[in-house]
Amino acid sequence: MNRLTRTAGRLADGSSALARRIGARMAAWVARARREDLTGWRASLGCWLRLALLTLGLYLLWRLVRALPALLCVLSAGWIAAAWRAGRAPSPEAADEAPADAPAAPDVEAVRRLLLDLMGTGSGVHLRTVLAHLQEHGQWEGRTVTDLRVHLARLDIPVDRGVKVSGTPTWGVRRRGLEAPSPAEPQEPSTAPSTAA
Template identity: 45%
Template sequence: MNEPTKAQRRARTLVAGQRILVRRLSTRATAWVRAGRRDDLDGVAAILGCILRVAILGGAAYGAWWLVRRWPVILWAAVPLWLWAAVRALDHDEKEATAEEPPPVATRDAVVQLLHEVLGDRPAVHLSEVLEHLQSKGQGKGWKVADLRARLEALGIPVELKVKVGRKGPTRGVLKAALPPLSQPEETEPSTTPSPTV
């Protein structure tokens, strides 16, 4: 079988880069729409923000289509920019693939320990406070409350829909009574390894 020519290699690079770029843009758009959901509301009211964001994206797509139909000359600038972004996306993807391994996933016991630490003497804690605690330690960067909730539920840790803490309104949280008690640590030397992320 003949080796691909230089032009074929470049074409394959552009195709691969465009796939990565489209996937990345789709992921970001989906995350942006999901971030519009209100955890402190129920029913249709909770997803009004998502509906508005979908409408904004639809309007932006229609506006771009209208501009190209009205002034096709825009494509002379848009196409090179798109191809440049595709090549950059491929380079970035390759760098991520060779990056160091992610930190170990936390065990259920480690997460329970973390929750007890944030709870202190209180009977409950909001997930937003747990997330702030994690991010203050450099973990959970870019997470939303929904991301934390999904990880806790995947570990079998119950998340309540409406928890009231102090004067704050009821929202998703964890009850201390629903958590297993902390196990007594064994008498060992303190570990120097970083704590794993949730």
């Protein structure tokens, strides 16, 4: 592989990662506007407002670039620099170490406690609420609800598509799924006296 191919590959990988990261952050910002204390269309008014603001911002940026074409060179140079940094291959030393935001052995009980805390007195919690909570605390930046769903499935935490919170069904975790004994836990033998004669 020659140098030009490596450079193009790094820029392509970096651009793809950068686009996914920006898209996930914008989606998370829009999703955080959803009101959990309301139901129906009123609950999503904040999401629609933020989506309209994003659309307006992109339209204004497009108009600005059309009015000042030289600005496109500056924006392109900024994108190339950011893509170059994002496409950097990890060093061999960093590859040996586990990433800080993804521990090698997650504590399943800590995840269960977090989910139960987010449920409060309710019967379930939506995954978008869990993701927004994690991102507000500096975790899971640039990740999506699908990433969270896959992660919970790896931890054997049951995820359901029809969890209703405030009347809206979507992907979430039910309280009864968290409080049920794990299949890995051994069942204690019954100490009740047998009634068989």
